[in-house]
Amino acid sequence: MASSLTTASNGTPGSEEKTFFGHPRGLATLFMTEMWERFSWYGMRGILVLYLVAAVLDGPLEDREALAASIYGVYNAVVYMAAMPGGWIADRLWGARKAVLVGGIVIALGHYTLAVPSDTAFFIGLALIAAGTGLLKPNISAMVGGLYEGQPGARRDAGFTLFYMSINIGGMLAPLVVGYLGENVNWHLGFAVAGIGMTLAVVQYVLGGRHLGDVGKAPGTPATPEEKRGALRKVLLWGGLAVAALLADIVLGTYDIEHIVNVLAILGIVVPIVYFITMYRNPALKSEDKPKIKAFMWFFATAVLFWMIYDQSGSLLTLFADNKTDRMIFGWEFPASWYQSVNPAMVIVLAPLFAALWVKLAKRNREPSAPMKFALAMLLIGGSFAIMGLAGAAAANSSTGKVTVFWLLSVYLVQTLGEMCLSPVGLSLSTKLAPKQFVGQIMGLWFLATATGNALNGWTTKLNEPLGDALYYSLWAVVAIVAGLAFMTAGKKIRALMGDTR
Ligand code: GLN
Numbered sequence: 039m040a041s042s043l044t045t046a047s048n049g050t051p052g053s054e055e056k057t058f059f060g061h062p063r064g065l066a067t068l069f070m071t072e073m074w075e076r077f078s079w080y081g082m083r084g085i086l087v088l089y090l091v092a093a094v095l096d097g098p099l100e101d102r103e104a105l106a107a108s109i110y111g112v113y114n115a116v117v118y119m120a121a122m123p124g125g126w127i128a129d130r131l132w133g134a135r136k137a138v139l140v141g142g143i144v145i146a147l148g149h150y151t152l153a154v155p156s157d158t159a160f161f162i163g164l165a166l167i168a169a170g171t172g173l174l175k176p177n178i179s180a181m182v183g184g185l186y187e188g189q190p191g192a193r194r195d196a197g198f199t200l201f202y203m204s205i206n207i208g209g210m211l212a213p214l215v216v217g218y219l220g221e222n223v224n225w226h227l228g229f230a231v232a233g234i235g236m237t238l239a240v241v242q243y244v245l246g247g248r249h250l251g252d253v254g255k256a257p258g259t260p261a262t263p264e265e266k267r268g269a270l271r272k273v274l275l276w277g278g279l280a281v282a283a284l285l286a287d288i289v290l291g292t293y294d295i296e297h298i299v300n301v302l303a304i305l306g307i308v309v310p311i312v313y314f315i316t317m318y319r320n321p322a323l324k325s326e327d328k329p330k331i332k333a334f335m336w337f338f339a340t341a342v343l344f345w346m347i348y349d350q351s352g353s354l355l356t357l358f359a360d361n362k363t364d365r366m367i368f369g370w371e372f373p374a375s376w377y378q379s380v381n382p383a384m385v386i387v388l389a390p391l392f393a394a395l396w397v398k399l400a401k402r403n404r405e406p407s408a409p410m411k412f413a414l415a416m417l418l419i420g421g422s423f424a425i426m427g428l429a430g431a432a433a434a435n436s437s438t439g440k441v442t443v444f445w446l447l448s449v450y451l452v453q454t455l456g457e458m459c460l461s462p463v464g465l466s467l468s469t470k471l472a473p474k475q476f477v478g479q480i481m482g483l484w485f486l487a488t489a490t491g492n493a494l495n496g497w498t499t500k501l502n503e504p505l506g507d508a509l510y511y512s513l514w515a516v517v518a519i520v521a522g523l524a525f526m527t528a529g530k531k532i533r534a535l536m537g538d539t540r
Contacts, residue, residue: 073207076209093225094157130260337468420516
């Protein structure tokens with residue numbers, strides 16, 4: 039099928055190239071790079087909370103746990119927010135190719151810094167990983183889209199589904215390897231191994247670069263010197279204000295992690311609104327592309343709600359796994375953290391099935407539209423929380439206070455089905471809807487939806503305690519299902535905005 043890639047104009051590799059499961063050979067390069075990058079990310083993330091509680095924070099266990107969970111949420115939000123400037127740097131300054139390379143090197147340095155046993159090194163390491171991920175994550179995804187320039191939508195979707203598998207192969211192996219080494223041998227060894235994973239990603243990326251043709255070589259719309267100066271001024275102004283506010287908070291003795299959680303949640307809402315307005319008014323945006331940006335806003339808002347619910351698996355659902363599930367198998371209790379590999383494992387099995395299903399349906403002209411897939415994703419994520427509500431009620435009524443593992447396994451299965459309808463679809467869709475010169479930034483916005491969802495989680499998860507499991511999960515189930523039905527109803531309008539994008 040690589041013969042369909044022979045358009046010399048966009049520099050994609052020629053027909054003599056070998057294919058990667060019928061996809062452009064460049065996909066293999068991006069696949070391997072992202073697999074190792076995600077290995078390092080999920081590996082580090084898997085031991086982050088445990089390490090914070092065991093070795094960094096002081097005070098009673100409960101306080102350390104609560105603080106570690108807040109830091110975890112805030113850090114997730116920060117990392118995904120960094121995708122916005124990362125996308126801008128690729129679109130306006132460097133091109134995606136260089137942004138991914140620099141990002142990869144910075145991430146590897148970050149993990150190696152975490153491998154140094156010192157509190158200062160720890161925070162520098164986290165900052166490096168956030169900055170590097172912001173550069174790498176949106177732009178590697180945009181490059182996947184670049185491999186399919188001018189090709190049918192279903193093929194691009196299938197490519198993104200394969201790419202999504204790489205993410206999850208890394209995500210599944212990481213807790214097993216990095217988690218084991220970190221918890222059982224030495225935390226810093228765990229971080230170092232994450233760094234080795236990221237180094238492999240960079241090596242693979244450089245070696246496989248020749249298969250990428252011209253994809254991501256040049257910035258979409260290079261910034262003028264004046265625009266560069268303007269951007270620098272803004273960064274210094276806002277960055278300076280943020281640091282000043284933080285310092286004032288600390289000096290006044292009023293500092294509390296809650297302040298950062300609140301600021302991030304507000305930023306998570308304000309930043310996308312400002313960004314959409316700015317992009318919409320940008321004179322470089324052609325009038326025929328404007329409806330596509332409008333359509334993207336709908337997808338964005340839905341994705342925020344999806345990730346807000348989905349990412350509670352790292353916090354509330356893990357605590358539920360820990361305290362309220364019976365994890366005994368043949369007299370042995372398996373670690374609660376094992377649940378972290380369940381979702382990626384399910385994705386690995388389901389992704390190719392979904393990819394094949396979409397292609398098959400597309401051949402018969404029966405593939406659900408993107409709005410329909412998003413609506414389905416919302417119904418499924420709502421359904422998963424409805425199951426959680428029942429699990430919560432069952433735990434409350436059980437004499438031991440615990441339920442079988444099958445509850446959580448079913449929750450994760452339904453969530454993963456939802457993820458398959460939204461996440462690879464959203465990646466692919468973002469590259470399709472984005473005008474070429476904005477692709478990095480639109481990808482950045484796509485990941486900002488995860489950031490906003492995580493930032494809002496800092497607020498919503500607080501309702502769990504007062505409402506109790508059954509009511510809390512049912513409440514979000516209803517919200518998601520209503521959103522899904524609304525999206526389904528609006529589907530036709532959204533499709534009209536999307537124009538010829540499928
Ligand atoms: N699990 C996916 C990844 O790591 C999805 C992340 C997201 O967009 N929230 O890329």
